[in-house]
Every structure is written in C-alpha cells, then in structure tokens.
Amino acid sequence: MDPVLHGLMLVAQPFNLALILAGVLVGVVVGALPGLSSPMAVALLMPFTVTLDPVPAISMLAALYCAGTFGGSITAILINAPGAPPAVATAFDGYPMAKKGEAGRALGMAAVASVIGGVFSLLVFLLATPWLAEVALSFRPPEYFALAVFALSMLATVSGRSPVRNLIAGAVGVLIGTAGIHLTTGVQRFTFGVPELADGIHFVPVLIGLFAMSELLSQSRTLDVLYERITSVVIRLPSRDDFRKVRGPILRSSVIGTFVGILPAEGSTVAAIIGYNEAKRWSKHKGEFGHGAIEGVAGPEAANNAATGGAMVPTLALGIPGSSTTALILAALIMHGFRPGPYLVQQTPEFIYAIFGAMLVANFLFLGIGLAGAKVFSRITMIPPTFLWPSVFVFSMIGAYSFSGSLFDVWVMLAAGIGGFVMNRHGFGPAPLVMGLILGAMVEERLSQSMIMFDNDWLRFFDSPIVVVFFVLTVVGLAWPALAPRFRRRAAPSEPAP
C-alpha cells in the first residue's frame, strides 16, 4: 500500500481521531492559559502515552503542539496576556483591535491565518521530510556529529536575553545527559554513589520539572495579577476586504515561519516576531501597527503556526529538534522505542505520514473549535491560579512517578523545577537546556564513532565537505548575535540611535 495512504488510514481510525481531538482541546486550553504552554503540556502528557501505541501517542502530542500554538492567540487578543510565547506578537495588534470592539474579527483572522500557515508548512513537511532523510542517509558519524554541533550552536540565536547564557544552558543539558553508565566502557559517571543515577537521568521528570515546576514557582510571585478581559466576543470570519489586505502577509509569513521552523532550535516565537516585523515592513499603513492593524494579527499567526510543520522536518528526518516542543516530541519518540532520523523515514514512512495527517486534522479541528469556542476558552482564564497550579502540580507528580514507578524521579522533577526556576531568573531558559539534553547523547555517540573511524586524528573531520559546511555554519551561528547589530546599523545608517 502507498505509505501516504497507509499513514492517513492509521490516523483515520476512530480512537486515533478521538485522541487528536483530545490533543487539540488540551492544546487550545493550555495555549489560552497564561503561564501554561504547549511544551509543558507535552511534558506532562508524555508519561501517560507510554501505554498507547506510537501512532496515537505521537499524533496526540503533535496535535497538541499545533493547537497550543494557536490557543495562545485567544488570550493575547482578549486579555493582552499571550497564553504562550509564540502569541506575543499577536497581542501587539490583536488587543488594540479587541479594545476597539473588533475582538471577533481579530480572533477569526488569527484562526484562519493559523490554519493557512499550518497547512502550508505541512505541505512542505510532506515534501521535504523524505527528501531530507534521503540526503541524510549518506551521512556518516562525523557528519552527524557536525550537524548536532551546528544545531547546538543555533541556541545562540534563539530569542532570549543572552546568547552566551543559551549556549551555557545547552552545554549543561549535554552534561546532564552524560550522567549514568558510559555505554562504551560501562564506567559510572556523575552517579555520586546514588544507585538510581546509574541508569542516567530520565528525560521525562527533568522535562516536567523544567517546564511545569519552574513555572509554578514563577507563578507564586504573580498571584495578584488581574487581567482586563474583553467579554463581548462574536467571532467573525475575515471579510473579502480583510483577505485582500492580509494575503501578502500570510503568504510571506507562511514561508518565513516554515523556514525558521526548519532551522534547528528556532521555534514559533522567533517565527512570529519575524512574521510581525515583515508584515509591518511591507505594509502601506505602517502607522496602524500597534493600534489594531489586521495584518499585525495575520502575520505572526501565520508564521507561528507555519513553524510547527517546519520544525517537524529536522525532528523526524534528522533527529534534530526544530523547537523546544519538537524536542519533547523527539523525547517521546525515543521513549516509544524509535530512533528519529533518516532510517525512521525510510523504514516506517507510514508513521511519518500519520503524523502529517494528525497535524493536518488538528489544524482544521482547531479552526472549528477556535471559531466556535473562543468565548468559552476566554473564560478559562477566569480559573483562579490558586486552583489551577495545584492541579498542574498533581499532574506533574503523577507524571514523574508513573514514568518508571520511582519516587526518585519525583525528586528529580522537583530538583529540575527549582534549578530551572533559579536558572530562569538569571536568564538561562529551559528550552536550550532541553535541546542540549536531547542532543547530548547523539553528540557523544557520534564523536566517539568518528574518533574510532579517524583513529583519534581530529584533522580528518575536515576531509568531509559536509562536515566543513556544518562547522562553517556553526561559526556563523555563534558569531551571528555579535554581527547582527552591526549589519542592522549598516543597513539603516540614518536611523537615530535608540
């Protein structure tokens, strides 16, 4: 049977469709709730998918990823508090529109632009994943090592306060991944006499701690925050005039979002900010931006959802996560016994197409759910934090414990949460650490294999042109944060200094 058809048939089974619907509902709710995010929801749900078959499990997480990215726009527009970081740019014009009584128009545009961006990126995903996997089949350990190092270097360009802090967080993640028994020699590393550490530190409790517990501790500082909520919401689909205004921004943002998503480590937030800036740059009505421009909603929403499909391409074809949520989906794939990369695409193509199908279904589901239920979802923000966050803690406890039935993992989760909170206060975000944690094992394994191949001669890395290209890209990636301001100043010499 044709693998595409086979994959789509797997998705079409009622149980799988029900789980995709559940993923979409959880995603929209989590996306809409300020403080909760799709990486957190994926981390919390991951341990409970262990008992499921891989197709429904990963389909549900992928659907949650798509819907969570859209869900953030609801609260960004209605209460000026982006439910998720990718919706930050949506609030710039979405909330002013809502204050002008156009909340329904803004929400309708956010939903439609998200779906167009999402579907565009899924088409790219459908075409690019097998092609990229085919290319990657020719990669040997040195090329994989160089690719993983390049992916880690991209952490320097992830949005955040400090590129150096991002790189340090990534390296800390790699270091955490080295704890446990060294596979080649059987030597215990960083176990400190704790028997539970001999198996290494499991992904799941660390991820739950970093995303859920550290956020819970952050929320304990902001219990008195009240949001001004726009209540009169009648969702309106974009008019023909609106479509005429936004077709350019949506198309551009879909391309930008997909491209940014494909880049290792870059995610929906970066895509949304670039999408917003480009919508403004190309607009004939720049003055309207910040005061309720419809293009200011369409641009970032198309871009952030386009990044979801784009980010799945390197995740599945190369085993290199395209964003923090796909890093978690990668961890879930590993948990289900898969080794993401070209062999996964080559040997089980129907699985890849099933994920494609799940994300496609999710896009249309959240369009319907978003349009019909935005008013209901906006009310979710009224759940008091004094009840919401204890619920998150309960799920975190069960999730961490149930993964291997060990109380030690609950302590790992708490330690990761407190550590993540402290690191976050000093500008070290959880996303780079997770990327390092996921990629660390691959870096070490491929480095060891390469050194064996090269008989310990480092210089032979440079025999491969692909390796050289990745090393050059790595240097560019590391230098970019320092070079970018100089390029910008040269491009706009007459602009007054801020």
Next chain:
Amino acid sequence: MTSIPGNGGRNGEPEPATRTDIGVTLVILTVALALWLETTTFEAVSTLLAQNIPPEFFPRLVLVTIVVLALVLPFEPLILKRRGARRRSAPIPVMTWMTATLLAAVAASMAWIGTLASMVLACLLLPALWGERRMTRVIPFALLFPGAVALVFSGLLKVPFEPGLLAPLLGVD
C-alpha cells in the same frame, strides 16, 4: 536570528559587567571545577576498551566549553554592544521559598502516605498557602479533583500509584 534587545548601561553606552554576571560566572566556575574533580574519580579503563575515548573525555570537553562560555559571560554586553536601562531583578519573594518547601514536603510525604493522599494534601495546602480562604471551594476541590484523577489514571489508564509505607497499616493494598 532574533534577539530581544536587553540591558545596557546609562547614557546609551554598552553596559559594563555587573556584580550579578560576575557572581553567576563564579558559581558556574566553582560547579565546573567540582565536576571536573569528580571526573578524576571515574574508574580507569584500558585504552583498548575505551577505544581512544576514555569515559571522562566527553564530560571534560563539555566542562571546558562551559568554563570558556562562563568566562565570556561578564563581557557579553560589551561584545553585543547592548544599550538601554538595566533592570535589577527583585529578590525571590518569601512566598516562592515557602511554595518550594511545601512542594518538597508533599513529595516527601508521598513515600509515607501514598500518591492519592499526597495529592489531597497538595490540593489542600497549596491554595491555602497562596491565600485562598474560601474553604467551601478548597475542601471539595481537594477531595474531588484528586479522586477524579485517581479514578481516571489509576483506575482506567492503570498508571501506577505509590501505595505508601503506611498503606499496610491502614489495610490498603
């Protein structure tokens, strides 16, 4: 690709290294040194078994990377030529410390009283700590929510729940 413009010194000059940055660097260097010393305690293996890559090689490589990056950290604002007003982060509020302590206490209690009772405890104590005084809402929440979670996850999905050390005394399996 996109970096959020951040901190800087007064008068639009690139900001100098701050005590916080230097403090963070010192903490990282101390931890890195301690972990490096830990790598010296790794069991020695023959070159043949290690295949030219001894077990301490990669962790040390990562530690060197961290140390180099940590040394760059105080100079980062100068390298990136950041401008603008620096915002000092407020100290960690007492509520956060108390929340962390409560979470640890609930986690510790799990070994004794089991998952279900510790969930009830969390749902009772955390809202109370965070200032929720409407006990008519807190108590039903603390009983019904963990009960529903237990029913779905332990009953239907067969997710393992810790019975707790006191379970045999209470006659619970």
